[in-house]
Amino acid sequence: MTRHNTRDIYPATGTEMTCKSWLTEAALRMLMNNLHPDVAENPHELVVYGGIGRAARTWEDFDRICAALRDLEADETLLVQSGKPVGIFRTHADAPRVLIANSNLVPHWATWAHFHELDRKGLMMYGQMTAGSWIYIGTQGIVQGTYETFAEAGRQHYGGSLRGRWILTAGLGGMGGAQPLAAVMAGACCLAVECDETRADFRIRTRYCDAKAHTLDEALALIEGWTKAGEAKSVALIGNAAEVFPEIYRRMQAGEALPNGRPDIVTDQTSAHDPLNGYLPKGWSVAEWQAKRESEPAAVERAARASMRDHVAAMVGFWNAGVPTLDYGNNIRQVAKEEGLETAFAFPGFVPAYIRPLFCRGIGPFRWAALSGDPEDIYKTDAAMKKLFPENAHLHNWLDMARERIAFQGLPARICWIGLGDRHRAGLMLNEMVRSGELKAPVVIGRDHLDSGSVASPNRETEAMKDGSDAVSDWPLLNAMLNVAGGATWVSLHHGGGVGMGFSQHSGVVIVADGTDEAARRLERVLWNDPATGVMRHADAGYDSARDCAVAHGLRLPGIL
Amino acid sequence: MTRHNTRDIYPATGTEMTCKSWLTEAALRMLMNNLHPDVAENPHELVVYGGIGRAARTWEDFDRICAALRDLEADETLLVQSGKPVGIFRTHADAPRVLIANSNLVPHWATWAHFHELDRKGLMMYGQMTAGSWIYIGTQGIVQGTYETFAEAGRQHYGGSLRGRWILTAGLGGMGGAQPLAAVMAGACCLAVECDETRADFRIRTRYCDAKAHTLDEALALIEGWTKAGEAKSVALIGNAAEVFPEIYRRMQAGEALPNGRPDIVTDQTSAHDPLNGYLPKGWSVAEWQAKRESEPAAVERAARASMRDHVAAMVGFWNAGVPTLDYGNNIRQVAKEEGLETAFAFPGFVPAYIRPLFCRGIGPFRWAALSGDPEDIYKTDAAMKKLFPENAHLHNWLDMARERIAFQGLPARICWIGLGDRHRAGLMLNEMVRSGELKAPVVIGRDHLDSGSVASPNRETEAMKDGSDAVSDWPLLNAMLNVAGGATWVSLHHGGGVGMGFSQHSGVVIVADGTDEAARRLERVLWNDPATGVMRHADAGYDSARDCAVAHGLRLPGIL
């Protein structure tokens, strides 16, 4: 069982296929793209993002998946169980080519401890969300979500402008690395604490972060200058959030000098969902941490959990002092609560605070990637999307900023948050562009599992649902089965993404636009049905805007409407 | 929200459809059949079997499901969320007509307490296995499984003959009611403790049990006479297992008079998986129990759990004294263990003890029902099955005994345990019989969720797997998605069946043989793939017989073989 390997993986580009159809070629390229050196956080260990979110269980499994995809016929389906290819079965042309189930555990055993035991035995892999379902597109994927969240916070708390404001956060990993750029796009400054300097350097190299500091005073001086000047810029502070957050809180309470006297928004994106691998304990060096994960896992976990408690205690302090504070979906409040911090859930998660209204209309992180590998293909789709949605000024702004500020990683890709009624139109348009030859090669279309109808995660996406149905996971299972029935190209069911083992169940979907009539029929069904299940789920929970959306789009929801 | 209703539900029979195709007509008839007065344990409360296993969430939902099925087009799919119809979406002719997700909860919240909270709010329904997935066929469904288990125990412990032996058990509900008949078919006597006299009377009325007793001495006297005479007969003792089991154990230890000096096999099928609704506490009357479930649920649960501990303690006593003792899949050992009985898992579950070798070859509870409603249709299929499998003497015996001893309940149906390579042949044959007009109407084909590839349940079906992968639930999720992809008629994903909330995840599949070519193609795929996933799962776990079976059938299992 090999998890370490020094091979560099690059997906094929261009119009020559090594598989028997574009559907399987797409799966192969996207799997490889997830491990592209510019995309994955730690590709030699098969880690794509989010702690230990992997694309395949072992390198042997990676090779076997590639071989199976190259060989797969148009009426066959490959089954992948926690990153290992386990079977090839006969289905039909309109069925998915790949079905994936990652990290799923029977609830009573759904803990990190049991997962790690199975993982050590070679029986499991953590799939996160888009890592094990082969539709991660690098940090860009998270930029818009983060941007929308910060912008909405600005609207709710600062009259629509974040000029002269600063955001305190931590974690510059695969997802968290989007924060400085998203903050700047939203008009704010950002101080991001990151313990691993290589992560910070990666963000600076890819233009997601502007500056680096080694001391808190240095970082605060930069923020002071930028906020005064009304400039939106970001700094990575090399340090430990469990030390820096409490220190800033102390200074604020003590009335010591701080830009604006306090941070204007506080959040966090360390990998707190994974106490063994994702959170540096206070007082430890990164090297010590990495070594002890192997030799003393229990000690690492204990120390990390205790540090998270201190970290969250500071966040609760900011919240109580009136600073808009949000959990950004890493389950850190849950850990702090388990560590005895009764008030851990004082501040809200980002979904109920800012994102749910979008989910009610099926709006979420729609994305596509150009299998040609040619950035021009994406630029053409940018322009076409603007033409398709001429009235959507917000979308136009986003596409302009994205083109200007976001460096592609791996296969060129674009993300934009659109909802029911728009997604299938976008999909059909992309298919048309492939058919006409305007694009050089087919396009894959997918989304995050963090979406409207695809996830049950009571500490994050389904926190505080109106009817109390936060923990009901029938919905993502129905979503996955419906996407299989609709003819998506690959469909996945995962457990534990985002918030860790025990805390979420979710499904992913990817569909290929290869320019054929058959693809058009599938795209129309899948890209309608998929966001429609989100509207259905929120309508069932009693959200008026979801019911209105369902009525406006003529959804047939027998027990609901 | 109405759960009580005095309506009696009977499925339509004959060849006239009220739906637009046989696929949807089949779903409608089988839903109704689940609530047929001769089939369901408590149809007026929508309860089919297994504690509170329901076919629909409320009577309003039942009516809405029926209306939706009557209206459903050949390219549409109905979504059912915990017994409530929530959406109708466009798919295609080869996709399932119904997709069902019942009782699924995010692991950290997957407890009876949380389930009951949601259930009271009208947000959930317990689907058990075949109750909420509309393929329960009455007690017959369980007879063969129980028969196979007792017969195998006879082979392992008593040289192949149970003549003159007696089995001690409890619970004569929907599933447990099969025990006396299965014991008798296997050649043994049976003493079954049942607290609810109406349940015992029901079994006697339907010829599953031979006699009734009100005192232990009376029951033992009957057993004494039958075992002496070498007659295989059964008696229902009206009493509480938590009192009777310890008393028999006491007599055995004390050397007091007992047939054979001890029971020859001990097991149990009370609904221990559901401590609130399924197990009568010691010293309580049934009436008191029923009343207090509403008024003092916590007290009921506490008392039931304490009684189960005593019950299991007696079973451990029998086991330690050398009596073959088995958990029959109701999770009673788990409860006893939680109640502090350290030795609760001393005796094995029935799957690792007797059933797993069958699962390794994809063999499990295959079943079919005649939508015509005509018993002759089933008798014709009995004969045809014998002809199709001329070499399978075991199957022939079973079919003969079943015909003789099993009274049909609701739509006439037959079950027989067959595996990979045989199921699709049986399905194609049934389809041919429909096509040729030999059968009056189409046939539905399905199976229990307790099957080879469809369940993760570490205290039951996947107890003590060779590689320790008991809790990995990727497998049933892949099974469900593959059956959707293959074109089954309805597919379901459930949580908590058999062993209760938190302890299992499993999938169901039903497919209609309507005599068409399209059905034949789907049957061939689905009835091959479905057992093949079971062989795959057991081959992956390292069972040689599963690997041999996979090789023999030419399965393509890239990461496994």
Ligand SMILES: NC(=O)c1ccc[n+]([C@@H]2O[C@H](COP(=O)([O-])OP(=O)(O)OC[C@H]3O[C@@H](n4cnc5c(N)ncnc54)[C@H](O)[C@@H]3O)[C@@H](O)[C@H]2O)c1
């Ligand atoms: N809200 C969302 O939309 C969303 C989306 C995806 C992921 N997430 C969650 O956000 C978290 C981060 O995801 P990621 O992909 O960036 O993970 P990652 O593992 O790639 O990055 C985490 C980063 O945090 C740093 N870190 C760890 N402990 C630290 C500490 N004590 N102080 C400072 N820095 C520390 C690590 O060095 C690493 O760079 C995860 O929990 C993930 O589940 C949220």
Ligand SMILES: NC(=O)c1ccc[n+]([C@@H]2O[C@H](COP(=O)([O-])OP(=O)(O)OC[C@H]3O[C@@H](n4cnc5c(N)ncnc54)[C@H](O)[C@@H]3O)[C@@H](O)[C@H]2O)c1
């Ligand atoms: N092993 C298998 O193949 C298999 C299959 C299905 C179900 N089961 C499990 O078997 C159990 C029984 O299933 P069912 O459908 O018959 O359930 P059920 O609820 O219909 O029947 C349970 C019966 O037990 C009786 N009972 C309860 N407490 C009792 C006590 N203290 N003493 C005596 N009798 C008592 C009840 O009156 C009832 O008749 C469930 O836990 C179920 O999950 C096992």
